[in-house]
Amino acid sequence: MKKITGMILIATMLINLVACQTSGSSYFYYYTNTSCVELIKKETKLKTDSxxxxxxxxxxxxxxxxxxxxxxxxxxxxxxxxxxxxSNDYCLLDFDSSYYQMDSYTEVLYRAAMVKEITQLKDIEYVEFNVDGEDLVKNNKEVGVMTASDFVDDANNGDDSVEWTNVTLYFATKSGDKLIRYNRTLSHSSNVSAEKLVIETLIKGPTQAGFYRTLPSDVRVLSVSVIDGICYLNLSSEFVDEMVNVTSEIPIYSITNSLCSLEGIDAVRILVNGDSSISFRESISLDTEFEFNESLINE
Structure with a gap:
């Protein structure tokens, strides 16, 4: 009897060892490296369609x-x-309170890995984390629904370490005359500044329903730097040549409010092809320092 029991245990262990290597459809999952600064993508094959x-x-x-x-x-x-x-295109993961015992960096790595893994599945686009049935809270803010694009850099892009930045972006409301907060966790190579990442994410546009684009999709970031609390942002001509269906102030303060939400930035100077002596939509002079505008935020 003991021999049979031992054989069953060995068989169970073997099944577990090959569970991630069976034939079937390909999916990826993640490990982290030994220094815990980046994700490592792995592939497995699974036979189930569930x-x-x-x-x-x-x-x-x-x-x-x-x-x-x-x-x-x-x-x-x-x-x-x-x-x-x-439920449809939405996946809810409910953890117990042990989730909050993870340090911040491990937590965001794990959350990024889970969201990337789950959104690769057919028909699933949105993922939300709960802890004991309540919305996951980080930095005193509810994380809310996430998509794969909330974690913008892929894992195996080279030897550069990955940094993770919690940011508040400002996209447009449906009416196009107000801004709405959008909290995101952005992963990026250590040689890409948070300021550039914020603007490039605004250019890509929102991925969640209820948020609307503020910048033309073709605009390019030519340069960005921060000096004495002022962020100098140099954009390509598409910023003024192409229109987004929002009021004139919204693109300006979508940029300004988002950048001023980063530590160390008090105001923003916007240039177009290196020139600030122009007017945006013939109504707003760019030859000024723009500061955070609370009045445009839809609460």
């Missing part, structure tokens, strides 16, 4: 120790796996 089963299998893969010493499990053992609920 999104719930796929997510649970990917969670198991993430929690399985890698044979490569350079690859480390992201989530600490003391953090329990979440319950998974799916």
């Amino acid at each position: 999104n719930e089963e796929i997510i649970k299998a990917l969670i198991d893969c993430m929690g399985t120790k890698s044979s490569d010493k350079k690859e480390c499990v992201i989530k600490p053992d003391y953090v329990t796996d979440p319950t998974v609920s799916i």
Whole structure:
């Protein structure tokens, strides 16, 4: 009897070892590197078509120790796996209070990995984290619904370390005459400034319903620098040549409010091809320092 029991245990261990290597459809999951500064993408094959089963299998893969010493499990053992609920294009992950025991950097790495993994599944676009049935809160703010583009850089883009920045962006309301806050966690190479990342993310536009574009999609960031609390932003001519369906102040203060939400920035100077002696939409002179504008925010 003991021999049979032992054989069953060995068989179970073997099944677990190959669970992330079976034939079927390809999916990716993540480890982190030994210094815990970047994500490492791994591939597995799964036979099931059930999104719930796929997510649970990917969670198991993430929690399985890698044979490569350079690859480390992201989530600490003391953090329990979440319950998974799916409704149409939305996935809810509900953790217990052990989630809040993770340090900030580990937490954002793990959250990025989970969102990227889940949104690769067919028909799932949005992911939300709960803790004990309540919205996940970071830096005294509810994180809310996330998409893959909330974590803009992919994992294996070279040897540069990855930095994570919590930012508040300002997109337009549907009416186009007010701004609405959009909290995001952005991952980026250590050689890309948070200021440039903020503007490029505004240019890409929002990914969540209820938020609307403020800048032309073709505009390019020519340069950005911060001197004595003033952010000097040099944009390509598309900023003034192409129109977005919002009032004149919205593009200016979408940029200004977003940049002024970063530490160390008190005001913004906007240039177009190096020139600030022009008027935006023939009504707003760019030859000035723009400061955070609370009155345009839709509360």
